[in-house]
Amino acid sequence: MEPISLTDAVVADVPGPNKRVFALLIDGITFSLIFAALNRLGPQLGGLSEYALWSIYFLLRDIAGGSLGKRLTGLTIVDGTGQPASTGSLIFRNVPVVIPFVVIAEYFVMKGASDGKRWGDRWAGTRVQDLKPHVSDGRFLLYSIGVVVALVAMRAYAGTTTMPDEQAEVADLQGRPIVSWIEQLA
Numbered sequence: 001m002e003p004i005s006l007t008d009a010v011v012a013d014v015p016g017p018n019k020r021v022f023a024l025l026i027d028g029i030t031f032s033l034i035f036a037a038l039n040r041l042g043p044q045l046g047g048l049s050e051y052a053l054w055s056i057y058f059l060l061r062d063i064a065g066g067s068l069g070k071r072l073t074g075l076t077i078v079d080g081t082g083q084p085a086s087t088g089s090l091i092f093r094n095v096p097v098v099i100p101f102v103v104i105a106e107y108f109v110m111k112g113a114s115d116g117k118r119w120g121d122r123w124a125g126t127r128v129q130d131l132k133p134h135v136s137d138g139r140f141l142l143y144s145i146g147v148v149v150a151l152v153a154m155r156a157y158a159g160t161t162t163m164p165d166e167q168a169e170v171a172d173l174q175g176r177p178i179v180s181w182i183e184q185l186a
Contacts, residue, residue, distance in 0.1 A: 014116035015075055015130035016137025017107055022144045023069030024103070029147070030068050031057045055098040062090040073140070074132030085126045093124035 035053060061067040065084065066076050077093070079085045085093075096102045096119050106118040121127050 013130045013133055014114075015073075015128055015133070016140065017110045017116070018137045018141040018144060019073055019130065019135070020075065020110065020116075020128060021107060022140040022147070023067065023073045023075055024097075025144055025147050026069030026072055027058070027061055027067045029151075058097045059091050059094050062094065063087050070128075074130060074135070076129050076131055077126050078129050080125050080127070082129075085124070089124040089126050093120040093126050095123070096120045 031054060034057070035050060038053070062070070062077055070076065077085045077090060079089060096106055102119075106120065110116055110118040115127065117127055
């Protein structure tokens, strides 16, 4: 049996991009559930504050050693030496994720890189290590497609449900129902 070099071992544990996308989807669903619960407590949350909360969540999601999505998919974040990444690196590596549409470009960067690093990993000097490399990346592509289809179907279903009248009438700053404004325009 031939010994495996350190370089070969590092390349063997590079997760495919679809596995990382699936972990990101899980993190997005986790944020949505948390935001929905917070929104029940304080309905004034939304708009810019939703983006601010999204940004904070995604910047800090890995500080416990890895987000829920990473833990469920068997991924961990390490520094260049293979040791657990520092808290600062864990936050800094997520900066591109909170910039709209950059995360899409990062998928293609990750897909084209032999080391599997996206911009955030390069900037922070980190890499994602696959603790379960035996699961194919193609399987996670199918999982991701299934999750997206389910989310779109749930969103479509939610759009067809009606709210009770007392909740549906959103008021403007003078206390008049916004529905009356719309009726005046028609």
